[in-house]
Amino acid sequence: MIAPDPDSPLAEAFLSSPNHGERRGFARPDSVILHYTGMATGDAALARLRDPGSELSSHYFVTEDGAILQLVPESRRAWHAGAGIWKRERDLNSASIGVEIVNPGHDGGLPPFPRAQIEAVIALCRDIARRHAIRAERILAHSDVAPARKRDPGERFPWDVLARAGVGHWVDPAPIEAAAAFGRGREGPQIRSLQALLALYGYGVEVSGVYDRATEIVVTAFQRHFRPAKVDGEPDSSTVATLRALVEGLQR
Numbered sequence: 001m002i003a004p005d006p007d008s009p010l011a012e013a014f015l016s017s018p019n020h021g022e023r024r025g026f027a028r029p030d031s032v033i034l035h036y037t038g039m040a041t042g043d044a045a046l047a048r049l050r051d052p053g054s055e056l057s058s059h060y061f062v063t064e065d066g067a068i069l070q071l072v073p074e075s076r077r078a079w080h081a082g083a084g085i086w087k088r089e090r091d092l093n094s095a096s097i098g099v100e101i102v103n104p105g106h107d108g109g110l111p112p113f114p115r116a117q118i119e120a121v122i123a124l125c126r127d128i129a130r131r132h133a134i135r136a137e138r139i140l141a142h143s144d145v146a147p148a149r150k151r152d153p154g155e156r157f158p159w160d161v162l163a164r165a166g167v168g169h170w171v172d173p174a175p176i177e178a179a180a181a182f183g184r185g186r187e188g189p190q191i192r193s194l195q196a197l198l199a200l201y202g203y204g205v206e207v208s209g210v211y212d213r214a215t216e217i218v219v220t221a222f223q224r225h226f227r228p229a230k231v232d233g234e235p236d237s238s239t240v241a242t243l244r245a246l247v248e249g250l251q252r
């Protein structure tokens with residue numbers, strides 16, 4: 001079978017993965033989900049994403065030196081997100097384009113993402129967002145949509161650099177202060193308000209008013225993306241202020 005031409009002019013080659021299906025309920029994607037590969041080498045990750053036995057794939061694959069490969073046509077549903085939720089949508093593979101970024105991840109010591117790789121991710125996201133009219137706040141981390149299972153692309157991923165290049169939604173994190181946090185097990189209107197803001201932004205969290213383990217996990221995911229200097233699951237004043245500023249800045 002001859003591979004199709006890449007959908008993105010930035011992709012150097014189309015290396016087909018057999019792991020995809022029909023998009024269900026989405027004529028076109030409305031979001032981009034960013035991942036790290038989390039394996040020792042890029043070659044091993046690429047082989048896995050093209051192995052029929054893995055049942056895993058992504059639309060794009062970005063190497064450490066910034067080469068972009070396409071594995072699945074954008075019109076098809078790639079298998080990268082798994083179980084998750086964002087803005088009440090659960091079939092995130094049907095709703096999104098998946099981008100795997102070569103990096104060994106937390107288990108490999110979370111090394112920094114090379115500059116050339118980040119520049120390629122920026123260019124690719126801009127291209128995808130323009131062609132599909134994807135909103136800035138729909139450029140997401142895998143950990144945003146699957147916070148209980150996933151940590152990628154991780155707190156070393158430079159979302160601030162992407163934002164300065166016009167990719168993704170970002171506000172500078174509010175300063176971290178030594179203010180008292182309301183931690184796990186606490187309950188009340190402050191916690192209900194925090195959960196409501198998280199849910200409004202898109203996270204899958206129950207607005208219960210109780211700071212339970214599930215809420216702590218979502219707050220950790222929020223920090224990993226938006227307040228990466230301190231990822232501890234504590235809803236401190238900086239976390240809440242940063243979230244509030246993001247919600248206020250949502251496109252209407």
Ligand SMILES: [Zn+2]
Nearest residue numbers: 035036142152
């Ligand atoms: Zn992932």
